[in-house]
Amino acid sequence: MIIQQREQGRRTLLSAIRRIGSVARIDLASETDISRATVTTITAELLRDGLIEEIPRDTADGDARRGRPRVDLKIRGAAHLIAGAKIGDSTLSLVLLDFEGVQLAELETDLAHQVWEADTLADCLLHNLQQLASKADITYDQISGVGVGIAGIVDAPSGVVYWSPSLKERNIEFCDILKKRLNIPAFLDNDANLVAVAEQSFGEGRDVSDFIVVTIESGVGMGIVIGGKLYRGTRGCGAEFGHTKVQLDGALCRCGQRGCLEAYVADYALLREASVIATDDRTTRTEERIKQLLDAARDGDETASNIINRAGRMFAMGLANLVNIFDPQLIILAGERMQADHLYAEGVLESIRSSIVQIDKSPPEIVIHKWGSLMWAKGAAAYALAGVAEIALLDMNEHAE
Amino acid sequence: MIIQQREQGRRTLLSAIRRIGSVARIDLASETDISRATVTTITAELLRDGLIEEIPRDTADGDARRGRPRVDLKIRGAAHLIAGAKIGDSTLSLVLLDFEGVQLAELETDLAHQVWEADTLADCLLHNLQQLASKADITYDQISGVGVGIAGIVDAPSGVVYWSPSLKERNIEFCDILKKRLNIPAFLDNDANLVAVAEQSFGEGRDVSDFIVVTIESGVGMGIVIGGKLYRGTRGCGAEFGHTKVQLDGALCRCGQRGCLEAYVADYALLREASVIATDDRTTRTEERIKQLLDAARDGDETASNIINRAGRMFAMGLANLVNIFDPQLIILAGERMQADHLYAEGVLESIRSSIVQIDKSPPEIVIHKWGSLMWAKGAAAYALAGVAEIALLDMNEHAE
DNA sequence: TGATTTTAATTCGAAAATCAAATTAAATAA
């Protein structure tokens, strides 16, 4: 019942160590404004519980300073194993990280279905997590927690999936199902949010407190980080960038509404228009058709250029609106597919800059960050990692001696 | 140098008392999870410093409970006097509040200019604050702080006005100028942000942690509250709802860009279109012309209806985008002018609801909150009030005995 | 090589803050 005040200090120090990477006690003290005495006390507890470890002095260092040498502390990777999963259209991506965030194993498999019963999907996930474990030479029950990213509308705090292209039913308490089936702590969120977590943990957002991540996959997703925290909206359906309207009574979107950004920039939107071009062969598969369209545009085909350009301008408009509303420090355009290249072209970025409210201060930075499909899974793992760290800290209150 | 931990408790209790209004110590304890012993200790300090006061038992109460009666605590209004000012196009609105938020006096005067030198404006403000003081039978130096709201792009933390329709120059450190000239703590912010503060303190946002306020004056403004805190963006130019784009290469806006929401819904935008109607008399003044346009639309004039309807649909589109991005609990459409009525019509609200991402959960509430011009000033005062309370709490650390 | 200097980390005693339990205060009910 007693509120452990010590908890505060432990949290501050553990996250400072994670943020800095490897740091001596005396620097921790100045960094966190906690006295050296208390830093010693608290880090001793964290060491005892195995959450951090001392780094053996680097003998061959040239720093030749007088006095007692600093002893660096870092997160102890072996403290916990964390898995992350991204449930995609047709593939399942998995990674295994240690408590330090180091990747120990990865796994990518084709999925049997695109749309699943919740229970079956949980079974599939369990099976592949076990595969992942054996690939990393550990047993499944050594995994302390798993993060799962799924497309759709997810209320992370309650673990409810209101809708997902991967699930047959709506309004599923999918996180509960996962926890029961997987038998370990599970953390579920929208996949775009997890990209934001990935960028915050491993990517471009490491030292930025307010940023926005935009992802382009089959749809357009967004994650918002405000004050160093993921902002999820109150019902779990915020950050629906792809369904912001860029044209009154505009093009028809998959969601049934008109004028959504997605209805101008997504694959299916481009192909809908491409179908009027004579050379477009509607029997080839999506990716190939997109490639042909882009090639045609690059080769100067007017109609193709027109299609691509409009997509770019719509995208720029939507993004400029985000800037005008949020005024973030940084915008990360993240993606794994080359298809998004035309949206990340310099002309588009310039168009964004010219559409935001102008003041005598440099505009937000826009960076393009390309990565493979595993980044989604790594974001999921990073999300779980935070959850597991939280559990570990709370545990320390219980068995304090 | 010692970090006073007590400060945390004082802050928690003071804000709990402010939030609840009048509350017994035992309820404070359960509300804040601070023990009864500590509540007694801390409230004794707050009483000693005059920030709160005990409410004399209501003798004629029918609550006839056994036992020692509760003694309610409340904020002590007399602790501080706070002024708030809104610098408008042509008028200056001032209010004087006590520390409890009770209004003691108000003042509204015509301004000599629309566009000012910063120093002259500060002089004008000083003069009128002195008038306000005398109106309330107090001396100017009894005022503990003043909040000032100004239209334009303001970076509140630094006190810099990047641009304002009320100031001749750009990039003015206006808050510093105010502090020096007024000789009391001054707090400056964008006027739309202060409406958000007003709603949070006195209005519809009192018990809501995530909401958006949209205001329509001559331009379109917005304030964002996330997690109970005003979100200002990183450079101070976020929340520029009026300059979000609703049409690619659309109507020309005052800001020089095209397709801004403001260019469709502001007075000048409506009149630009109205000028093509035969009956429109361009020599009459703005307000009268707007009224005639709205009347014509109501009487079935097709062109007039068309103008008004488009404005409403654009407004709905912009607002739906806000919902899709933020997913707030509540949207407050705030305004003092009847002119905005057509934008707050049921048809427009319905259009918003149908343009947001649909899930099996009720959509965010939209409320319309009309108020007089003083609400702006009250918001400014509420902002200053928080600042003064903060100063008072920090002071307690200094002269602790 | 051994003493000195320098810097980091730890230990120790004091001060501060919080809490549970005991006590006191102030009312109603019997």
Place this chain on the structure above:
DNA sequence: TTATTTAATTTGATTTTCGAATTAAAATCA
């Protein structure tokens, strides 16, 4: 008037943090 009930305060113990003193571990100097 006395017992009962509930709120608020006081008390003593515990926890937590800190500054200062001490110890530890290195480089430098004599």
